[in-house]
Amino acid sequence: MSTRDVVKKRVSRFKNKGKDLAKLREKRVSECVELRKAQKNESFLKRRNIILSSLPDEEAFSPEQNDTLSFRIEDIIRDVNSNDREAQTRGCQAARKLLSKGNDPPLKEIVDAGLLSQFVSFLSMDDEPTLQFEAAWALTNIASGNSWHTHQVVQHGAVPALINLLASPMLHISEQAVWALGNIAGDGPGYRDILIECKVIPALLACISPDTPVGYLRNLTWTLSNLCRNKMPCPPLSAVQQMLPSLIQLLHLSDKNILSDACWAISYLSDGSNDRIDVVVKTGIVPRLVELMNRKELFILTPALRAIGNIVSGSDLHTQMTIDAGVLNVLPKLLRHPKPTVQKEAAWALSNIAAGPCKQIQQLITCGLLPPLVEVLRNGDFKTQKEAVWAVTNFTSGGTVEQVVSLVQSGALEAIINLLQVKDAKVILIILEAINNMFIAAEKLGETEKLSLLIEELGGLERIEMLQNHENGIVYQAAHDLIEKYFNDGDVEEVQVDSTQTGFEFKAPDVQKKFEF
Amino acid sequence: MAKRIADKELTDRNWDQEEEGEEAGTFSVASEDVLKNRAIKKAKRRNTGGESEGGGAFKGFKGFSMAAPSTTPSSSLTAFSGFGGTGSFKGFGGLSNGTGSTPSFSGFPSAAKAGVAFNGPSSAQPGADIAAQQTNGSAPGPSPAPCSRSREYSRQLTALNQSVRDWISKHVNDNPLCDLNPIFRDYERHLASIERHKTSTEDPGQKRSGSAPLPAGVSFNFGQKVDAPALGSLTSKPSVPSFSFSSSSNQSSPFGSAGPSAALSFGGTKTSDAPAADDKDEESEEPPKPEVKEVKEDDAFYSKKCKLFYKKESEFKEKGVGTLHLKRTAEGKTQMIVRADTNLGNILLNILVPSTLPCSRVGKNNVMVVCVPNPPVDDKNPSVAVPLLIRVKTAEDADELHKTLEEKKG
Numbered sequence: 001m002s003t004r005d006v007v008k009k010r011v012s013r014f015k016n017k018g019k020d021l022a023k024l025r026e027k028r029v030s031e032c033v034e035l036r037k038a039q040k041n042e043s044f045l046k047r048r049n050i051i052l053s054s055l056p057d058e059e060a061f062s063p064e065q066n067d068t069l070s071f072r073i074e075d076i077i078r079d080v081n082s083n084d085r086e087a088q089t090r091g092c093q094a095a096r097k098l099l100s101k102g103n104d105p106p107l108k109e110i111v112d113a114g115l116l117s118q119f120v121s122f123l124s125m126d127d128e129p130t131l132q133f134e135a136a137w138a139l140t141n142i143a144s145g146n147s148w149h150t151h152q153v154v155q156h157g158a159v160p161a162l163i164n165l166l167a168s169p170m171l172h173i174s175e176q177a178v179w180a181l182g183n184i185a186g187d188g189p190g191y192r193d194i195l196i197e198c199k200v201i202p203a204l205l206a207c208i209s210p211d212t213p214v215g216y217l218r219n220l221t222w223t224l225s226n227l228c229r230n231k232m233p234c235p236p237l238s239a240v241q242q243m244l245p246s247l248i249q250l251l252h253l254s255d256k257n258i259l260s261d262a263c264w265a266i267s268y269l270s271d272g273s274n275d276r277i278d279v280v281v282k283t284g285i286v287p288r289l290v291e292l293m294n295r296k297e298l299f300i301l302t303p304a305l306r307a308i309g310n311i312v313s314g315s316d317l318h319t320q321m322t323i324d325a326g327v328l329n330v331l332p333k334l335l336r337h338p339k340p341t342v343q344k345e346a347a348w349a350l351s352n353i354a355a356g357p358c359k360q361i362q363q364l365i366t367c368g369l370l371p372p373l374v375e376v377l378r379n380g381d382f383k384t385q386k387e388a389v390w391a392v393t394n395f396t397s398g399g400t401v402e403q404v405v406s407l408v409q410s411g412a413l414e415a416i417i418n419l420l421q422v423k424d425a426k427v428i429l430i431i432l433e434a435i436n437n438m439f440i441a442a443e444k445l446g447e448t449e450k451l452s453l454l455i456e457e458l459g460g461l462e463r464i465e466m467l468q469n470h471e472n473g474i475v476y477q478a479a480h481d482l483i484e485k486y487f488n489d490g491d492v493e494e495v496q497v498d499s500t501q502t503g504f505e506f507k508a509p510d511v512q513k514k515f516e517f
Numbered sequence: 518m519a520k521r522i523a524d525k526e527l528t529d530r531n532w533d534q535e536e537e538g539e540e541a542g543t544f545s546v547a548s549e550d551v552l553k554n555r556a557i558k559k560a561k562r563r564n565t566g567g568e569s570e571g572g573g574a575f576k577g578f579k580g581f582s583m584a585a586p587s588t589t590p591s592s593s594l595t596a597f598s599g600f601g602g603t604g605s606f607k608g609f610g611g612l613s614n615g616t617g618s619t620p621s622f623s624g625f626p627s628a629a630k631a632g633v634a635f636n637g638p639s640s641a642q643p644g645a646d647i648a649a650q651q652t653n654g655s656a657p658g659p660s661p662a663p664c665s666r667s668r669e670y671s672r673q674l675t676a677l678n679q680s681v682r683d684w685i686s687k688h689v690n691d692n693p694l695c696d697l698n699p700i701f702r703d704y705e706r707h708l709a710s711i712e713r714h715k716t717s718t719e720d721p722g723q724k725r726s727g728s729a730p731l732p733a734g735v736s737f738n739f740g741q742k743v744d745a746p747a748l749g750s751l752t753s754k755p756s757v758p759s760f761s762f763s764s765s766s767n768q769s770s771p772f773g774s775a776g777p778s779a780a781l782s783f784g785g786t787k788t789s790d791a792p793a794a795d796d797k798d799e800e801s802e803e804p805p806k807p808e809v810k811e812v813k814e815d816d817a818f819y820s821k822k823c824k825l826f827y828k829k830e831s832e833f834k835e836k837g838v839g840t841l842h843l844k845r846t847a848e849g850k851t852q853m854i855v856r857a858d859t860n861l862g863n864i865l866l867n868i869l870v871p872s873t874l875p876c877s878r879v880g881k882n883n884v885m886v887v888c889v890p891n892p893p894v895d896d897k898n899p900s901v902a903v904p905l906l907i908r909v910k911t912a913e914d915a916d917e918l919h920k921t922l923e924e925k926k927g
Binding site for chain 2: 225229260261264267268271298299302303306309310312313314340341348351352355381382383385390393394397398419421422423424425428449452453456457459461462464465467468469470471472473475476480483484487488489
């Protein structure tokens with residue numbers, strides 16, 4: 001039959017040409033990404049297919065693509081609803097092209113035209129791969145719309161059919177199904193879990209083989225990441241455990257896009273309770289994540305850093321695993337990264353490591369984290385400074401006396417004192433807590449006087465006194481209490497008065513201990 | 518557990534969006550009503566002017582020293598370790614002396630900031646960089662590399678620039694409309710004297726010919742009519758230079774201004790906190806005190822500077838700072854007058870001291886008396902006896918006052 005010949009021809013073209021035109025394909029894929037970014041109305045978690053990587057190129061950029069306006073919905077409806085395979089194919093392809101156009105594709109019109117049932121039925125026509133392919137592509141693009149669009153696709157029964165298509169011997173058809181399913185999973189936890197129940201994961205994982213082309217793997221990794229995504233609820237633990245081994249495999253490849261999406265997947269999986277983090281770190285992936293955190297490509301560094309940041313927000317054991325994997329050698333670099341958000345994420349991770357036991361705090365000191373910490377305290381943008389302040393306070397809370405002294409000597413005290421005038425009351429309170437903790441350490445050394453003097457020299461007293469004017473009453477109280485406790489002037493307010501029969505008796509205020517030098 | 522989860526969801530879609538920046542900003546002050554009801558505490562200053570315990574602090578100080586262990590003892594940086602010896606803080610004592618002065622920070626303390634660098638070896642450079650930026654045309658610009666100058670010079674320049682930076686930022690924060698000219702004049706003066714000092718203590722290979730050598734650790738006065746000769750009689754010790762800047766920056770002549778208690782009450786509060794600083798105060802940076810002593814009490818047989826408090830409800834409220842005088846009246850009775858240390862010299866207390874006056878020693882340095890206050894403290898109950906607390910500088914002074922009152926009352 002003619003269609004079969006067409007199919008054969010295409011496949012043969014695919015086999016011959018696939019590799020030569022890799023660059024051109026990449027360009028189109030990146031154009032696809034560009035269009036994606038430009039379309040702000042589109043749901044962020046979905047991707048519309050402008051061009052598929054495993055598609056033969058002639059198919060891809062046929063001139064008709066630009067003449068989409070010449071297709072009329074009524075013609076499409078008539079064709080798709082006919083019993084003639086050729087007409088159906090023609091109609092379906094026309095719809096696909098309409099749905100693939102750059103600006104404002106008519107997703108709703110196609111849905112309202114009642115075409116979805118037909119498209120879904122085309123998916124199962126194994127003897128009509130062209131039709132299957134066009135229908136899968138059309139449905140992908142509809143599912144890339146908002147939740148209503150995706151809902152329509154699912155309601156018309158596309159999911160089981162698409163999952164079946166994953167096993168298609170035609171790579172481009174299988175890949176198209178991967179893409180469509182990625183869009184549906186990305187809609188939210190509801191559809192994600194429906195897909196999982198329909199056993200999408202084993203079907204997807206079966207598509208990974210040593211021969212799988214990179215472009216295919218990129219789509220697949222992205223779809224997997226959407227299955228890892230979203231909380232409330234998190235993906236079922238069993239599903240996560242199914243996906244993890246493959247994600248680990250993908251994380252060891254060298255293609256940057258695969259690495260990026262795989263890191264995103266891990267960052268989503270590690271964003272949860274400690275047992276979620278546990279499942280992730282037990283795969284042994286932490287060293288690889290630390291490696292990827294050290295990459296210069298921002299789109300790899302960012303999710304890897306986020307994943308590590310999530311992991312160190314877990315237990316002390318989880319944190320130790322990252323330290324053992326060398327995270328402390330990379331963090332100083334990231335604290336000095338030109339991009340403020342990277343600095344901020346690094347400072348956040350540092351603050352969580354500093355919230356650990358003193359053994360880990362010691363490792364912070366040994367690995368030279370104090371100087372870059374002080375640098376961001378001084379020069380970072382405010383969001384980064386906030387994280388750094390948390391790091392200081394956590395440090396003073398969990399650190400030994402010697403460690404707190406090291407912290408002070410590094411210049412951190414001066415730096416946080418210089419932040420005492422900021423707008424954010426929470427930050428001020430955290431700083432005051434750090435100073436209180438430093439005094440507690442000083443008490444153990446018998447050196448509170450010296451610390452008081454140091455704070456005075458650093459200009460801290462004026463700033464703390466000023467805080468008593470703060471509009472926030474808690475800040476006022478904290479500042480007031482700090483002065484009262486460690487900078488007491490022997491103020492009259494402190495004098496207790498007892499009245500007795502003979503007059504007034506006064507208890508003396510506490511005398512400050514003097515330290516001999 | 519102090520671990521914190523991520524504050525913001527990060528995805529493959531939003532990670533490279535421009536984040537809205539957040540400004541550190543400055544906090545808002547509470548309203549007048551709220552402030553009125555707050556007890557504002559003043560922090561005790563420990564850093565006294567010119568005391569040699571500065572050196573002792575370096576020696577004995579193991580804990581919170583800022584010394585980077587790798588620096589040599591003679592380096593300027595160890596001199597910063599611990600806490601600078603000379604009265605080295607910038608303060609605005611005017612904060613609590615709220616007798617209605619002009620902008621609340623118009624006063625400035627006697628011993629001002631020592632501009633100590635607390636950040637270990639790396640600190641020299643930031644200081645020097647600031648120096649490079651802040652220098653004006655008249656003084657030779659210091660080179661950004663401190664190693665090409667004497668350490669002492671760098672130290673002093675760092676201290677000067679940090680003082681200026683902090684002073685300016687504080688005052689502009691408080692009152693953006695202030696006139697900073699006096700400060701720049703003071704800066705020029707200080708810079709010139711540092712320069713003179715530097716050249717006089719360095720090799721002849723330097724640019725300028727040296728003038729009379731000045732000892733290290735000189736402290737500078739700002740805003741005074743006195744010039745260089747007033748400097749430098751301090752013993753040379755490795756104390757950190759201290760700089761003070763003119764007080765009220767929005768008045769043309771910083772001193773001798775009508776700003777009532779602000780500038781002048783510093784003298785009061787500061788010296789009362791720095792007992793050993795008196796002998797250095799002649800050449801120090803305190804605003805001239807002559808105004809304070811204008812109003813003299815001729816026939817007092819006992820006078821003592823003090824702070825007067827009166828008891829209201831369950832706490833003591835400050836009446837003011839002034840001088841207490843004891844006089845003999847024509848009838849042979851004893852009169853106690855406390856006059857405020859202002860130009861007006863208004864009376865804070867004026868009573869006869871009867872033999873029955875309850876008078877007790879309280880705390881470290883206070884004397885308590887109970888009497889009907891004149892002028893009244895409570896207009897609704899003007900003839901009710903009220904406890905008054907007289908706070909003096911030292912315990913010895915308190916003992917003396919108490920003894921004198923006991924002897925002379927009645």
